[in-house]
Amino acid sequence: MSRMTAQELVEACLAASTADAQITYVTEHAEANLRWAANSLTTNGAMRSRSVVVISFVDGGAGMAAGSVSRTGTPDVAELVAASERAARDAGPAEDAVPLVAEAPPGAGDWSADPAETSIEVFAEFAPALGQAFGEARDRGELLFGFAEHSMSTTYLGSSTGLRLRTDQPTGRVELNGKSPDFSRSVWSGTSTRDFRNVSVAALAADVEKKMGWSQRRIDLPAGRYETLLPPSAVSDLMIYLYWTMEARDADEGRNVFARAGGGNRIGDRLAELPLTLRSDPAYAGLEAAPFQVVPASSGSASVFDNGLAAPAIDWISDGVLTNLVRPRSWALTQTAPATVAVDNLILEDRSAAVDPAEMVVATERGLLLTTLWYIREVDPQTLLLTGLTRDGVFLVENGEVTGAVNNFRFNESPVDLLGRAVQASRTERTLPREWNDWFTRTAMPMLRVPDFNMSSVSPAS
Amino acid sequence: MPQTRSVDESFLALPLSALTDAALTRAVDLGCEHADIRVERIRTQTISLRDARPEAVTDGEDLGLAVRVVHEGTWGFAAGVVLTAAEAVRLAEEAVVVAKVSAAINTDRVELAPEPVYADATYVSDYEIDPFDVPDADKTGLLAEFSERLLAADGVEHARASCMHVKEQKYYADTTGTRTRQQRVRIHPDLTALTVDRATGSFESMRTLAPPAGRGWEYLTGTGWDWDPELSELPELLREKTKAPSVEAGRYDLVIDPSNLWLTIHESIGHATELDRALGYEAAYAGTSFATPDQLGTLQYGSPLLQITGDRTATHGLSTVGWDDEGVAGQEWDIVKDGVLVGYQVDRNMARLRGLPRSNGCAFADSPGHVPVQRMANVSLRPAPDGPSTDEIIGGVERGIYVVGDKSWSIDMQRYNFQFTGQRFYRIEDGKLAGQLRDVAYQATTTDFWGSMSVVGGPQTYVLGGAFNCGKAQPGQAAPVSHGCPTARFDQVSILNTVQEAGR
Numbered sequence: 030m031s032r033m034t035a036q037e038l039v040e041a042c043l044a045a046s047t048a049d050a051q052i053t054y055v056t057e058h059a060e061a062n063l064r065w066a067a068n069s070l071t072t073n074g075a076m077r078s079r080s081v082v083v084i085s086f087v088d089g090g091a092g093m094a095a096g097s098v099s100r101t102g103t104p105d106v107a108e109l110v111a112a113s114e115r116a117a118r119d120a121g122p123a124e125d126a127v128p129l130v131a132e133a134p135p136g137a138g139d140w141s142a143d144p145a146e147t148s149i150e151v152f153a154e155f156a157p158a159l160g161q162a163f164g165e166a167r168d169r170g171e172l173l174f175g176f177a178e179h180s181m182s183t184t185y186l187g188s189s190t191g192l193r194l195r196t197d198q199p200t201g202r203v204e205l206n207g208k209s210p211d212f213s214r215s216v217w218s219g220t221s222t223r224d225f226r227n228v229s230v231a232a233l234a235a236d237v238e239k240k241m242g243w244s245q246r247r248i249d250l251p252a253g254r255y256e257t258l259l260p261p262s263a264v265s266d267l268m269i270y271l272y273w274t275m276e277a278r279d280a281d282e283g284r285n286v287f288a289r290a291g292g293g294n295r296i297g298d299r300l301a302e303l304p305l306t307l308r309s310d311p312a313y314a315g316l317e318a319a320p321f322q323v324v325p326a327s328s329g330s331a332s333v334f335d336n337g338l339a340a341p342a343i344d345w346i347s348d349g350v351l352t353n354l355v356r357p358r359s360w361a362l363t364q365t366a367p368a369t370v371a372v373d374n375l376i377l378e379d380r381s382a383a384v385d386p387a388e389m390v391v392a393t394e395r396g397l398l399l400t401t402l403w404y405i406r407e408v409d410p411q412t413l414l415l416t417g418l419t420r421d422g423v424f425l426v427e428n429g430e431v432t433g434a435v436n437n438f439r440f441n442e443s444p445v446d447l448l449g450r451a452v453q454a455s456r457t458e459r460t461l462p463r464e465w466n467d468w469f470t471r472t473a474m475p476m477l478r479v480p481d482f483n484m485s486s487v488s489p490a491s
Numbered sequence: 492m493p494q495t496r497s498v499d500e501s502f503l504a505l506p507l508s509a510l511t512d513a514a515l516t517r518a519v520d521l522g523c524e525h526a527d528i529r530v531e532r533i534r535t536q537t538i539s540l541r542d543a544r545p546e547a548v549t550d551g552e553d554l555g556l557a558v559r560v561v562h563e564g565t566w567g568f569a570a571g572v573v574l575t576a577a578e579a580v581r582l583a584e585e586a587v588v589v590a591k592v593s594a595a596i597n598t599d600r601v602e603l604a605p606e607p608v609y610a611d612a613t614y615v616s617d618y619e620i621d622p623f624d625v626p627d628a629d630k631t632g633l634l635a636e637f638s639e640r641l642l643a644a645d646g647v648e649h650a651r652a653s654c655m656h657v658k659e660q661k662y663y664a665d666t667t668g669t670r671t672r673q674q675r676v677r678i679h680p681d682l683t684a685l686t687v688d689r690a691t692g693s694f695e696s697m698r699t700l701a702p703p704a705g706r707g708w709e710y711l712t713g714t715g716w717d718w719d720p721e722l723s724e725l726p727e728l729l730r731e732k733t734k735a736p737s738v739e740a741g742r743y744d745l746v747i748d749p750s751n752l753w754l755t756i757h758e759s760i761g762h763a764t765e766l767d768r769a770l771g772y773e774a775a776y777a778g779t780s781f782a783t784p785d786q787l788g789t790l791q792y793g794s795p796l797l798q799i800t801g802d803r804t805a806t807h808g809l810s811t812v813g814w815d816d817e818g819v820a821g822q823e824w825d826i827v828k829d830g831v832l833v834g835y836q837v838d839r840n841m842a843r844l845r846g847l848p849r850s851n852g853c854a855f856a857d858s859p860g861h862v863p864v865q866r867m868a869n870v871s872l873r874p875a876p877d878g879p880s881t882d883e884i885i886g887g888v889e890r891g892i893y894v895v896g897d898k899s900w901s902i903d904m905q906r907y908n909f910q911f912t913g914q915r916f917y918r919i920e921d922g923k924l925a926g927q928l929r930d931v932a933y934q935a936t937t938t939d940f941w942g943s944m945s946v947v948g949g950p951q952t953y954v955l956g957g958a959f960n961c962g963k964a965q966p967g968q969a970a971p972v973s974h975g976c977p978t979a980r981f982d983q984v985s986i987l988n989t990v991q992e993a994g995r
Contacts, residue, residue, distance in 0.1 A: 032573065063593060064965055066772045070597040072964075073589050074568040076860045078555065099551040102572035116548055119627035124544050149585075149592050160595045174775035176965040204965075206775035217775075282649065283687035283694055290692030326537070326547035333547075403778075406901040408912060408932060411693060414993045416910050416932075418903045439901070439908050439934070441992035467967040485992060486934055486985075490778075490905030 033103055035079065035144060039187040042083050045110040048117060049093070050086040050129050052188045052336045054323060055079060057144035060180035061151055067172045068163040075149045079103070082325050083113040084333050086129070092122030095333050097326050125332040125359035131190040134339030136311065136320030138195040144183035145197045151179045151225050158230035165234065166207065171241055173234075174206040179225055184323055192337045196319040198373075199223040202461055202470050205230075206421060207237035209244075214434065215491050216240035217400055217421035219262065219461040221470040223315065240400070240422050246433035248425050250487075256396035257482035258389055258426070259447075261460035261474035263402045267415070267444040268307060268377050268474065269465045270405060274413060275345060275371075277354035278329045281364060286413040286445055287354060294354060301349035301448040305379050309372035310342035315459055316471040318373040330371060332357035340370040346448070374471035379454035386455045386476040391429040397482070398424040398431065401463035402440075413443045418488055420463065437491065438484035453478040496615040498674040502532055502660040505574060507672075511664040513576035514558045517583035519666060525561040525603060526583065527665035529816060530574070531859040533657065534623055538631055540652040543638035545631055555859030558582040562590035564600035568862040604842035604850050606819045608668045614813025616675040617806050618707035622656035625708045630654065633711055634680075637722055641684045644726030646733075649685040654678065654711070655703075655959065657971075661816075669818035677809055677971055678710050679703035679959050682722070684729050697729040697914055700750040700896050702956040703971065705807040715807070728915060728927075735927035738916065740988040744891035745933060745981045746884050751913045752872070753956030753974040754897040759937040760792070760799055761870040761974065763906035764826050765853075766835035766845065772865075777963045778904030781937070782832055784845065790832040793941025798873040799827035801836055803852050808869040809957045809971035812852070816863035819852035826870060830941075838865040857968040864964045867972045871955075874977035878949030881978040887946065891919040892928065892986065897956075899932070910934045912989070932987045940981060948977035 033041065035055040042053040057079050064072045082099040096116025100109055155177060166173045179201040186194045201222035208215045218236035222228050259267075280287035280294035287295045311320040322338045324331045335357050344352045353369050361368040390398060400422030408414040416439060423435040454475040462472055511528055518526030533553045539546045556579065557570035567590025569582040622630070634652040641650040656678040664670045685696040701716045710716055747755070762780070767773055769780040782790055792799075803812050803821035812821050817839045826834045837847065838854035856863040885893055896914025903909070916931040917924045935943075957973035 060966070061589075062966055063596070065596055066770075066774055069599050070565065070593045071772050072566060072568070072862050072864065073593045074570065074862050074966075075585055075589050076570040078570075078572050078860055094545075097547065097549045099549070101553050101555055102574070104552075112550065116550055116627055120545050120548050120631065121628075124541070124546070149589050152592060156592055156595050163596060172771070174771065176775060178966060204775055208771075208774060212771070212774070212779055215774075283689060283692065284649065284685060284696075288692055288694070290690070292689050326539075326549040328539075328546065329541070403904055404901045406899050408899045408910075409930070409989050409993060410696075412990075412993045412995065414989060416899065416901045418901070418908070420904055437903065439903070439910060441910075441987075441989070443993055446994065467962075467965075483992065483994060485910075485987070486908060488903040488905075488908035489936065490781075490903035490907050 035185045036140065038081060039185050041106045042110055043187055043189055045106050046085065046189060048085040048087045048114050050189045052084045053082065054184055054186035055081050056182055056184045058180065058182045059147045060178065061147055061149040062176065062178040063152055063156065064176045066174045068167055081109065083109050085113040085117040087114060087117040089118060093126035094118065094120045095123050096120055097333060099325060125327050125334055125357060127334045127358045127362065129188055129190045129334060130192065130337040133192060133194065134321040134337065138197055140193045140195050145181040147179050147181040152177065155225055155228060155230060162230050162234040170210065172208045172210060174208065175204045177203045186323060186337055188337055194321055194337055198319060200470055201225055202466055203228055203233065205233045205237055207241050213491050214241060214244040215421050216244060221459065221461045243424050243431045244434035248433040248435050250435045252438065252484050252486045254481040254483055257479050258393065258396055258398045259477045259479060260386060260399060261458055261476055262463055263399050264377060264474040264477050265460050265462040265472040266402050266405055266464040267447060268375060269462055269469050270415060271444040272375050275354045276330045277356035278360045280354055285410060296351050296354065298351050299349050300346055300351050300445060301451065303379050303451055303454055304348040304381055305346060305377060305448060305454060306344055306348060307346040307377050308342065308344045309374055310376065311340055311372050312342065313374055313376060316374040316473060318471055322370050330355045332359055334359065338370055340372050343369055376457065376473045377475060378457040379475060382454050382456045382475060384455050389453060389455050389476050389478060390426055393426045393429060396426050397435060398426050403464055405464045408441060413445050414441060415443060416441050437488040439486045439488055440483055441485045442483050447479055450481065451477040451479055498613060498615060498660060498672050503672065505530060507662050509576050510556060510574060510579040514579035514583045515666055517580045518558065518560050521587045523560040523562045523587065525666055526558065527663065528556060528558050529859060530556045530662040532660045533858060535657050537655045538634060538653065540634050540638055542649055543635045543642060548627060548631065553858055557859050558586045559862065560586045560590060561601045562587050563594065565590045565594045565597045566601055567593065570860045601840050602843050603839040604847060606839065606849060609671055609814060609818065610668055612671045612813065614673045616705050616811065618676040619714065620708040621658065621676060622678060622708040623658055637682055640722045641682065641726060646686050646730045647684045647726045648687045651683045654680040663814065663816060663818055665818050671814045671818065673813050675705065676707050677703060677705050678707065680711055684725050686729055686733055695729065695733045697725055697732060698896065699725065703809060703959050705809050705811055732915065732927050732929065735929045737990060738928040738931045738986060738988050740986055740991060742983045743986050744888045745984045746888060746891060746893045746919065746978060747981060748895045748978055749952065749954035749956060749976045750896045751894045752976045752979060754900050755911060756870060756872055756974045756976055758900060758902040759906055759909055761867050763937065764835050765865055765867065766837045766841050767865040769835065773963065776965050781905045781907055787832055791830055792827045792832050792938060793830045794944045795830045796944055796947045797827050797830045797941050799870060800824065800873060801826050801834065801851065801868040801870050803868050805869045805955065805973060805975065807955060808973040810867060810869045810973060815852040816855040817850065819850045822851050824851055836865060836868050841865060857970055861966060861968050866963060866970045867961060869973045871975035872977065874950045874953045875947040878947050878977060881948060881952050884946050884948055884978055884980050885919055885924065886922040888919045888980065889921060892931065893917040893919055893924060907936050930989045932989050934985045934987055940984065943982045943984065944979055945982050946980035948979060952978040
């Protein structure tokens with residue numbers, strides 16, 4: 030029995046449709062990973078999967094309805110299409126119904142080519158280098174923990190309106206965590222990658238070694254507001270949460286931080302004093318993301334009717350001013366505002382920034398230099414107040430130099446307020462989020478200086 | 492009622508034996524000292540409505556197989572989605588390759604604690620109506636009706652409804668001869684009412700307290716939860732919350748309802764007593780634990796009233812199974828006894844490392860594509876056998892706060908410092924509820940908090956709460972887990988005002 034290719038499966042589903050319209054996409058996914066703790070492997074794996082999503086559109090007279098059904102492997106096409114059509118008929122008219130996209134977006138890949146692949150061999154050079162780093166850490170009396178993962182997803186999307194689109198998404202990440210044997214000192218370094226060719230275990234290990242050195246002197250500080258240097262990774266985790274909250278409909282309905290008192294949304298409001306721009310760009314070098322939308326299920330921020338819609342570069346905040354919110358076509362029609370699409374990368378930059386993070390440290394008289402943030406959760410949607418912990422390195426900077434490692438803190442802060450209070454940004458660099466890297470890895474951020482970051486209480490954790 | 496449920500014939504009809512023979516034979520031929528194969532089919536449906544109108548109905552099925560081996564003392568794992576003998580052989584070979592690549596960085600030799608062989612065993616969870624047998628239109632219709640009830644009330648501007656239900660079928664076989672077949676059903680309905688004050692731009696929401704449960708569609712129609720009173724009360728409770736005064740920060744005696752306390756147990760005890768965390772396996776991600784193995788039998792976790800058990804056996808529990816993903820049968824054991832740490836949640840390799848005679852069955856994966864790791868049992872607080880009712884506990888508090896429903900949660904990587912909010916907070920004055928409060932969060936350190944527990948409610952206050960989305964491991968895995976608890980009292984806990992925390 031020869032297995033159908035992804036493209037054949039898309040065509041077969043479209044051919045089997047008895048609905049008014051259909052979108053089908055098949056994602057071929059391959060991934061490999063290594064995980065280690067205390068200078069030794071813990072788990073690993075090589076996984077392959079294929080998911081098939083059929084979305085049928087049926088007009089029962091009262092308006093177009095949609096039904097989305099997904100299966101893994103090579104499912105029975107007739108059964109799958111029938112299940113999707115039955116789901117559409119059962120669902121009732123969709124509020125987000127608009128005509129399906131018929132115009133191919135720019136930037137889609139080669140429909141006829143085979144899917145991209147990866148395997149455990151992607152670590153052929155990485156694993157021995159990591160083994161060497163384990164040995165060096167052991168010699169220093171330190172332990173290394175962490176995770177490396179590489180995945181390749183190829184999505185083939187076809188529609189009854191004639192779209193045949195393909196996109197490849199490589200995703201990779203490495204996290205390296207160093208600890209003393211009693212776990213009392215703990216530091217972190219990490220990076221995102223498309224192919225592991227740019228990953229240097231030696232550079233990550235050197236960063237960990239440097240920060241372990243900084244941690245030799247321990248300084249206890251109480252809760253309070255501190256001048257704080259948020260490095261790119263910490264900024265990325267806060268900005269990702271902000272980005273996930275940028276739903277136009279919620280704002281227009283008065284139910285998120287971007288709602289305007291008296292009605293409407295806050296587009297046009299100045300959020301940052303610095304000329305900060307928060308944007309997404311599917312073509313950003315090193316952070317390339319899908320140039321069109323792939324949506325399995327509708328929500329306030331995406332619609333199944335928008336599958337295949339171009340996802341161009343967009344500014345969310347432009348020179349400090351809120352410029353766009355995420356708005357599917359259907360909601361755009363009700364608001365006479367432009368449709369916008371969330372892209373799977375995020376960049377924050379101050380184009381006038383003239384310093385690097387290291388130079389910001391040197392220019393600090395007394396302040397806290399963070400490493401990463403952890404367990405970030407929403408406390409109050411009204412202000413987008415978030416709580417969370419500092420993790421793996423809070424360093425005290427005095428007269429431009431790191432003088433020791435401080436205890437961790439629980440913070441309570443809103444990323445919207447932080448944008449307003451940031452007084453300096455570094456040049457932007459590619460970074461790996463800590464909290465959200467299971468879902469979001471493609472970010473480039475500056476370091477931010479905040480004069481009064483709210484450290485709400487001390488955490489004894491290390 | 493006689494047990495009539497069985498594993499669906501369509502799952503048993505998969506070529507389970509042929510896949511097993513192919514994979515395990517190949518793994519043994521390649522020199523593996525242990526091999527197991529898992530075939531899983533997980534059906535998931537999520538229905539969501541926005542203002543009583545359908546937003547999305549998604550129906551997914553994840554069917555796949557995985558082979559895990561121990562080869563020369565190193566784990567190897569490979570997973571795929573093609574259910575053929577040839578693919579099973581390929582996965583066995585790939586798992587061995589993964590073990591060989593990984594051997595370069597492995598220094599701990601994997602050995603599994605012994606477990607009896609279960610040659611032909613079946614488990615089906617306790618539910619009445621398979622949610623996938625109910626027509627979509629009926630399910631959406633009921634959620635729309637629930638939503639309409641909320642929207643019809645004064646002051647409710649928006650309503651959200653969602654229901655996620657899962658049917659999980661799992662086959663496991665290993666080289667010792669164990670062969671298990673399991674089917675579990677779970678459901679998570681959720682309704683939220685929202686009010687907006689356009690003039691001030693403020694908004695407030697309140698969610699139903701119905702916990703996710705190991706039940707079927709009957710949970711929506713009166714079995715295990717009474718929806719009518721909750722849906723009729725919610726709008727007025729929400730209105731009262733919007734008019735409530737902002738809390739004055741400080742220390743208060745808290746009476747915590749099971750609808751909130753389950754999550755505090757999950758975060759500050761459930762995760763802290765996972766042995767893989769205590770040993771550092773999760774150190775770079777989910778974190779470690781202050782409750783280290785050297786303190787087993789001596790660590791004063793809380794007041795002498797604190798009795799915590801782990802189990803994979805509670806009826807309707809989300810972590811309840813017949814056998815885990817290493818073929819270990821579900822059990823119940825003590826984790827904290829009279830306030831002292833006495834046990835952990837473990838898998839077979841860790842059980843052997845710790846010199847335990849047997850694993851307590853806490854290894855599982857969230858899908859066929861992921862490797863089993865040590866995950867959470869149902870971790871529950873025992874009620875006091877003759878303990879007081881919630882009203883009686885409130886009656887004993889002079890100045891305090893009664894906390895109902897979970898909302899925001901966050902805890903540090905060693906499980907010391909936590910902060911929680913809730914759905915509703917009531918002022919307690921002289922033993923009586925005196926209206927709701929706004930902007931409340933409670934913050935504490937784990938051992939201080941459990942040490943301050945001064946009253947434990949009776950069995951009449953006990954509720955099994957839980958979540959579908961407990962996160963752990965890299966690659967990330969989501970697991971369902973339940974936590975039962977009574978109402979309990981905690982003395983002089985720190986309360987924050989979240990508006991002040993935002994610097995307003």
